[in-house]
Amino acid sequence: MSARRDQNARPAAEAPPGARPMTRGGYTGALAAEVLGTYLLVFIGTATVLATRPATAGGALDATAISLAFGFAVLVAVYSLGHISGAHINPSVTIALAVVRRFPWWAVPGYLVAQFAGAILAALTTWSLFGERAREDLLLGATSPGERGELAALLAEVVITFLLLAVVMAIAVDERSPGRQVSGVAIGLVVAGAIFATLPVSGGSLNAARTFGPMIVAGEFPGWWVYLVGPVAGAIAGAAVWEFLLRRGQPPGAGRQ
Numbered sequence: 145m146s147a148r149r150d151q152n153a154r155p156a157a158e159a160p161p162g163a164r165p166m167t168r169g170g171y172t173g174a175l176a177a178e179v180l181g182t183y184l185l186v187f188i189g190t191a192t193v194l195a196t197r198p199a200t201a202g203g204a205l206d207a208t209a210i211s212l213a214f215g216f217a218v219l220v221a222v223y224s225l226g227h228i229s230g231a232h233i234n235p236s237v238t239i240a241l242a243v244v245r246r247f248p249w250w251a252v253p254g255y256l257v258a259q260f261a262g263a264i265l266a267a268l269t270t271w272s273l274f275g276e277r278a279r280e281d282l283l284l285g286a287t288s289p290g291e292r293g294e295l296a297a298l299l300a301e302v303v304i305t306f307l308l309l310a311v312v313m314a315i316a317v318d319e320r321s322p323g324r325q326v327s328g329v330a331i332g333l334v335v336a337g338a339i340f341a342t343l344p345v346s347g348g349s350l351n352a353a354r355t356f357g358p359m360i361v362a363g364e365f366p367g368w369w370v371y372l373v374g375p376v377a378g379a380i381a382g383a384a385v386w387e388f389l390l391r392r393g394q395p396p397g398a399g400r401q
Contacts, residue, residue: 171251175258177229181221182262185233186357187269188217190285194274197282207343214348215336222328226316234351235259236379240309243380244387246317263357271361279362286358287347289367297346297367301374302381304338305350309382314390350375 192213196206218233225231230247232238238255241247267284278284289297311334316327339348349355355371 171254174229174251175254177225178232178255178258179262179265181225181229181231181233182259182353182357183266183269184221184262185214185217185351186263186266186354189214189354190266190358191270191273193285194270194278194282205343207340210343211336211340211348214339215332217332218335219328219332222316222331226328229255233259233262233353234375235353236305236351236375237309237312239376240379240383244313244383246313246383246387259353260357263353264360265357267358267361270358283362283364283366284358286362286364286366287349287355287371289370290345290347292345294367294370297370298374300342300346301349301370302378304342304348305375305378306382306385308334308338308350309379310386310390313383313386317386318391346370346374352376 189210192210193205196209221233222231225233232241232255235256238247238252238259242249242252270284271279274284308331312327312331315330335350338350342348347355349371352371352375356368359365359368
């Protein structure tokens with residue numbers, strides 16, 4: 145979920161996903177990093193869902209534990225893998241960056257395959273650890289629309305991924321940002337806060353791979369279209385608002401001697 149680019153330069157369509165000249169080994173390494181990073185995110189997050197739900201009253205989800213688990217997983221992934229692949233670990237991030245020309249379209253299919261592969265591997269791991277009941281009763285921690293229904297869940301996913309991409313672009317892409325060295329903390333906190341706020345409504349997915357990995361392994365797809373449309377639409381909107389509005393801004397009087 146981190147991607148560092150010069151604030152003015154727009155990479156051409158043939159530009160590599162990283163700052164260094166791309167080689168075959170470099171791209172392969174970036175894809176491996178996306179598999180690992182998405183695996184880390186989905187395993188830590190969904191395993192926390194499965195580990196904490198039976199211990200809570202009435203089977204309710206432990207919103208604090210789940211939100212922090214996903215947030216910390218994002219933080220670790222950004223700092224450990226951001227310099228290798230950009231640590232997108234989310235199809236919404238990859239697609240949104242490509243739409244605003246901050247990531248080359250030729251690299252998008254490979255990144256999406258790597259992200260879904262990491263998510264599926266993570267779901268297979270949680271199935272092995274928690275057993276068939278976790279697969280049948282809890283869908284291995286997959287998200288699903290809450291009592292408010294699919295339209296409310298869709299709105300929630302659009303809003304939280306909009307906010308996620310606005311923060312990613314502002315703190316990790318914009319060279320002017322004074323907080324780029326701590327971008328992992330900011331992005332992780334946004335993810336944690338978004339999940340905490342929307343867990344009862346949509347499950348706080350923000351990420352089609354995070355949802356579809358467990359769904360595919362569980363073999364059930366409740367409200368699947370919400371998690372395909374909502375995060376991508378919100379992410380593109382957030383990236384576009386930064387690219388075409390926020391990026392051009394500066395405080396009144398800035399630059400005056």
